[in-house]
Amino acid sequence: MTFEVGDKVIYPNHGLGVVERIETRTIMEMTCGFYSLRMLDSGTIVLVPIDNVEAVGLRRAIRDDEVKKLFTLLGNGKIDNHQNWKGRFKDNSDKMRTGSIYDVVDVLKNLTFLAKSKNLSFREKRMLDRAKFLVVSEISEVVGDTAETIDQKVDKALDRCMVNHERAIARAKLAKAKTKSRPRARTTRRAVRAS
DSSP: OOOOTTOEEEETTTEEEEEEEEEEEEETTEEEEEEEEEETTTOOEEEEEGGGHHHHTOEEOOOHHHHHHHHHHHHSOOOOOOSOHHHHHHHHHHHHHHOOHHHHHHHHHHHHHHHHHSOOOHHHHHHHHHHHHHHHHHHHHHHTOOHHHHHHHHHHHHHHHHHHHHHHHHHHHHHHHHHHHHHHHHHHHHHHHHO
């Protein structure tokens, strides 16, 4: 994937940046090209080796037509529920590093759900805040709306997600209860027939 000066790009776990320059530098007797990115939230300059773009997950921001899909995903009620803190943290950290906004949405949903039932650790709280920032800032940039407005829309989608998740759990419990009650009814009928 190649970029040009002025392109808006997403640098995993850091957010939205603009390609300000494409330059060649010599470091430790090796000469290679770099994208010089200015991160929009902090103004920090980040150099990304051109040959390393795919490895670090540098990508273009999502398109307008993907925003609706993203909000559908935010509200769908599908949440990974890890019981093990270590496994959960590793999975979420791996997703944050991919650079995929869809993986970041999964982390946002999972940690929001968890935060409703217990206090998050300091590291998970930071990850939740970062995931929300990344989602809100990218959508805000794509649709040209304020971060505050997008933040409210994301919160509504997350509320919808929690409701849909609870409904899915209730449906699963009901289906399980129906399945358990069916074999008993058959056993009773067999006992009646035998007598």
